[in-house]
Amino acid sequence: MKVECYGASRPRDGGTGNEDAFWIWRPSSIVxxxxxxAGAAQHCAAHVLRLFARQIEGGLLQVQSFPAWAHWVRSTDGALAGGSETTFVGVAVVGDRVLGAYTGDSRAYLVNEGGCRILSEQSGRRIGTGEAEASPIHEPLDPHDTLLLMSDGAWTPLPLTIIHRTVMAARMQDFADLPSMLIDVAGKHGRADDMTVVALRRR
Incomplete structure (x- = not known):
């Protein structure tokens, strides 16, 4: 099974920094x-992703087990409580499924010919509040399905119909361009917030 994964991020109009961050790991499977x-906290987002990357690269987080994801979120939240805050949404491809977790208002979507569906309905508290609790992502990943991770700056301007239409229109183009295409559509009237999109597709 071949899985493609790419991301793109742009700061808000006039912004001097980007509070969003993303990370993709490809050596054996896609994570x-x-x-x-939140609030001039670009270092917090990047720091949390560095902590996450160490767990994945070191084989310390068992991605096929939601309790492992939930434990990592709780322990990271406890370590950062009282400081800067950040959302988190992460996924791993395990066989023909995608597994992961989220907390905060960054979203995951599953897009295919049948439509576009939000996989992260309950937003939860951000990491750093001391009250973050992970919610699970556990979905089949069929051929040609596209999974999107999006920060609120990217998803807020886009109804499900526009996300679906953009993904479907991009199917015959280079998949690496899809994150930037979604950001372009979301920001066509200006970027009021940082925008980040990660797109993953099973071929």
């Missing part, structure tokens, strides 16, 4: 994560 820092 991807996105964070959106």
């Amino acid at each position: 991807a994560a996105l964070c959106d820092g």
Whole structure:
């Protein structure tokens, strides 16, 4: 099974920094994560992703087990409580399924010919509040399905119909361009917030 995964991020109009960050790991299987820092917190988003990357690269986080994801979120939240805050949404491709977790208002979507569906309905508290609790992502990943991770700056301007239409229109183009295409559509009237999109597709 071949899985493609790419991401793109742009700061808000006039912004001097980007509070969003994303990370993609490809060595044996695909793992991807996105964070959106709150309130001049770009260092928090990047820091949390570095912590996550160490767990994945070191084989310390068992991605096929949601309790492992939930434990990592709780322990990271406890370590950062009282400081800067960040959302988290992360997924791993395990066989023909995608597994992961999220907390905060960054979103995951599953897009295919049948439509576009939000996989992260309950937003939860951000990491750093001391009250973050992970919610699970556990979905079949069929051929030609596209999974999106999006920060609120990217998803807020886009109804499900526009996300679906953009993904379907991009099917015959280079998949690496899809994250930037979604950001272009979301920001066509200006970027009021940092925008980040990670796109993953099973071929």
